[in-house]
Amino acid sequence: MKFSVSIHVEGDREVTLEEVVELADAVAGLNGIASGYGTMGYGAQIVVCAVGYEKAVEKAIQQFTQALE
Numbered sequence: 929m930k931f932s933v934s935i936h937v938e939g940d941r942e943v944t945l946e947e948v949v950e951l952a953d954a955v956a957g958l959n960g961i962a963s964g965y966g967t968m969g970y971g972a973q974i975v976v977c978a979v980g981y982e983k984a985v986e987k988a989i990q991q992f993t994q995a996l997e
Contacts, residue, residue, distance in 0.1 A: 933988035
């Protein structure tokens with residue numbers, strides 16, 4: 929089953945356009961989008977395949993973390 933999972937992370941400074949573009953590139957392969965330009969946080973919405981919503985959230989967090997690296 930496919931799930932669309934949204935993740936938002938708050939930071940201590942304003943997110944730049946360059947950072948959002950880099951994140952968008954990193955999550956594009958996950959059918960994802962990135963957001964956060966001009967705010968104090970950034971986020972992504974990605975699509976994952978999983979058995980249930982709890983597994984989908986776990987998988988999305990792992991993939992989001994990898995995308996940030």
